[in-house]
Amino acid sequence: MRPSVIVHGGAWNIPDHMKHRSREGVNTAAKLAYEHLLNGGSALDAVEIAVRSMEDDPVFDAGKGSVLTADRKVEMDAIIVDGETLNFGAVAGISSFAHPVSIARGVLERSEHVFFIGEGAESLATEMGMERIDQKNLITEEAVDEWERFTSYTKGVQMNFSGHDTVGAVAIDINGKIAAATSTGGITGKKSGRVGDSPVIGSGAIADSTVVGVSTTGHGESILKVQLANIVYNQVKQGSTAQEACEFALSEMERKVGGHGGVIAIDFNGNIGKAFSTRRMVWAHFSAAGNNTGIDRY
Numbered sequence: 001m002r003p004s005v006i007v008h009g010g011a012w013n014i015p016d017h018m019k020h021r022s023r024e025g026v027n028t029a030a031k032l033a034y035e036h037l038l039n040g041g042s043a044l045d046a047v048e049i050a051v052r053s054m055e056d057d058p059v060f061d062a063g064k065g066s067v068l069t070a071d072r073k074v075e076m077d078a079i080i081v082d083g084e085t086l087n088f089g090a091v092a093g094i095s096s097f098a099h100p101v102s103i104a105r106g107v108l109e110r111s112e113h114v115f116f117i118g119e120g121a122e123s124l125a126t127e128m129g130m131e132r133i134d135q136k137n138l139i140t141e142e143a144v145d146e147w148e149r150f151t152s153y154t155k156g157v158q159m160n161f162s163g164h165d166t167v168g169a170v171a172i173d174i175n176g177k178i179a180a181a182t183s184t185g186g187i188t189g190k191k192s193g194r195v196g197d198s199p200v201i202g203s204g205a206i207a208d209s210t211v212v213g214v215s216t217t218g219h220g221e222s223i224l225k226v227q228l229a230n231i232v233y234n235q236v237k238q239g240s241t242a243q244e245a246c247e248f249a250l251s252e253m254e255r256k257v258g259g260h261g262g263v264i265a266i267d268f269n270g271n272i273g274k275a276f277s278t279r280r281m282v283w284a285h286f287s288a289a290g291n292n293t294g295i296d297r298y
């Protein structure tokens with residue numbers, strides 16, 4: 001199998017002044033992951049490498065750069081899925097670690113459970129030797145500005161707000177193994193304890209090497225209601241191409257619950273899908289056929 005990786009840095013109304021940095025960020029993430037795949041590395045490592053790179057990049061809503069809750073804190077969620085075994089690791093409500101995706105990887109590899117939240121997840125990360133940090137190190141000026149705009153627009157009342165959103169990666173390695181990962185700071189002004197789609201299997205991600213790997217982005221409540229990643233999975237299983245499946249899933253989400261977002265996918269043949277119903281989604285794809293990045297719908 002020729003390896004390839006596709007990553008996204010969120011589907012939302014990305015402002016013009018962030019376009020360049022966002023494209024650079026996804027390009028760097030995809031390049032790092034692709035180099036790993038070319039050296040014979042696994043799809044699981046590749047998606048973790050890509051997502052860690054975007055968690056480190058303050059332009060994205062994941063890790064450093066995460067958006068803030070209503071009480072001005074960071075609460076991050078992540079998932080990583082192994083398409084060979086269907087095993088996954090997921091975490092929610094992480095506040096004091098730089099790389100939620102690596103805690104999720106730790107859960108996948110070292111726990112009999114698959115999903116941890118809050119202090120339990122953070123204790124596990126400490127036990128696994130990960131460094132606890134002050135969440136101040138994750139908060140950027142942009143996140144504070146966005147929080148201030150949010151609270152002045154909404155006067156503290158939760159409403160739809162087209163803020164930052166989520167990073168994700170899907171890879172297929174030389175052995176045809178597929179993996180997917182998604183990581184997010186969630187949505188600006190979310191109530192403390194709110195968990196969106198990103199760490200939920202079948203919503204924020206799914207992977208099965210015999211079918212497809214998927215990572216999603218967008219309005220978490222809408223994605224959860226329709227289980228967006230699962231729609232892509234079912235469509236590919238029934239014979240759709242990855243691209244058709246991604247487009248169908250988003251149109252179903254809009255039709256059924258009025259939600260918007262984006263999806264990336266790689267199927268068992270190595271074909272990719274990418275689609276978004278927001279104004280922009282930043283993405284990058286690296287394969288033997290070449291490297292592409294994009295951000296605008298048309």
Ligand code: GLY
Nearest residue numbers: 186196218219220
């Ligand atoms: N899609 C990320 C979230 O809604 O939390």
